[in-house]
Amino acid sequence: MSYYDKVYEVTLTIPPGRVSTYGAIADYLALGSARMVGYALNKCHRFEEPIPAHRVVNRNGELTGRNMFASPTRMQELLESENIEVKNNRVVDFKTLFWHPQDM
DNA sequence: CCAATGACGACTT
DNA sequence: GAAGTCGCCATTG
Secondary structure, three states, X not given: OOHHHHHHHHHHHOOOOOEEEHHHHHHHHOOOOHXXXXXXXHXXXXXXXXXXXXXXXXXXXXXXHHHHOOOOOHHHHHHHOOOOOEEOOEEOOHHHHEOOHHHO
């Protein structure tokens, strides 16, 4: 068990078609900080379970972590696959699609 | 145990 | 208001 597990748990709670932020997850866990969340998702490969990390973006709605995916375009593809429009590495209408773990 | 790192965020020029 | 600086804090080497 580690801080990662909590991050993965919350990340898996994000409903399809919605996105969340590192800060929101960190705030929900009331532990660490936004960096820890991103750092945790970077090591998500340790789980064979598909972690919807593409639904987690920074507070600007930018796909900052797209570079860490198998392909830089993989993240955008997955988001568009869920009816989430992405423009210039940024989630369109991110403010509306934003979802906070507490709002489940 | 000490130092470096990092998918970020808030604050300061 | 855009760009730069500093703090965050668990994990890894």
